[in-house]
Amino acid sequence: LALVGLAAAFDKKPHQLSGGQRQRVALARALVIEPVVLLLDEPLGALDLKLRRQMQDELKAIQKRVGTAFVHVTHDQEEAMALADHCVVMNDGRIEDEGSPERVYARPKTRFSATFMGESTILAGKVGDSRDGCITVTTELGPISLPGTSPAGAGVALAIRPEHLVLGEAKG
Known part of the structure; x- marks a missing residue:
């Protein structure tokens, strides 16, 4: 006691x-x-x-x-x-994702894990270019560059967390 x-x-x-x-x-x-x-x-x-x-x-x-x-x-x-x-996200008795809580939140392996572990908007896109450890994803909102590797033309889903959005004037 x-x-x-x-x-x-x-x-x-x-x-x-x-x-x-x-x-x-x-x-x-x-x-x-x-x-x-x-x-x-x-x-x-x-x-x-x-x-x-x-x-x-x-x-x-x-x-x-x-x-x-x-x-x-x-x-x-x-x-x-x-x-x-260590965090394990399960869906219908299957492991969807596992790892450190920070990794599971920041870089979820599945759409289910992304939406389960907090608010996110899922944005569909296609990899347009991949070089030097960065990819450019073409989306309905325009091109988005991010770290990673994926073959050109691959379909991807981007999970965007509210805390990662910055409001302001467009640069360029």
């Missing part, structure tokens, strides 16, 4: 505990047997936003302290990004 911050609640009955305290008790009960791997299935889903963020920090700290691998199942992309060292 001390590990999960509930040493003072030892004598309390379950109905006397808040939702967050009940989650901590469940975690303590699971950790007491010292498992190698612990499956957490939507552990923060029933908590309000403030408590959810607090519990994210606590879960990460507890995991580091005890050294147990946590497999954290969630449909909340922000939670996955905040908690994961």
Whole structure:
């Protein structure tokens, strides 16, 4: 109980505990047997936003302290990004993408992964030119140059995140 911050609640009955305290008790009960791997299935889903963020920090700290691998199942992309060292995106029981949360977010391998891991606009295009590690993609909005390699004429889908757009006057 001390590990999960509930040493003072030892004598309390379950109905006397808040939702967050009940989650901590469940975690303590699971950790007491010292498992190698612990499956957490939507552990923060029933908590309000403030408590959810607090519990994210606590879960990460507890995991580091005890050294147990946590497999954290969630449909909340922000939670996955905040908690994961390694992220796996699944769709209908199939792995769509996996890797560091930063890589899965920034360079998703599939359209499903791109749309699941945050807001994005998918823009269809065709590779027009590829040289020196850069490609030019022809889109309905005009040509877009980016790092990468792909054969000329290949159809591609660009996932554009809102935070990557810059508004201003056109250059040139």
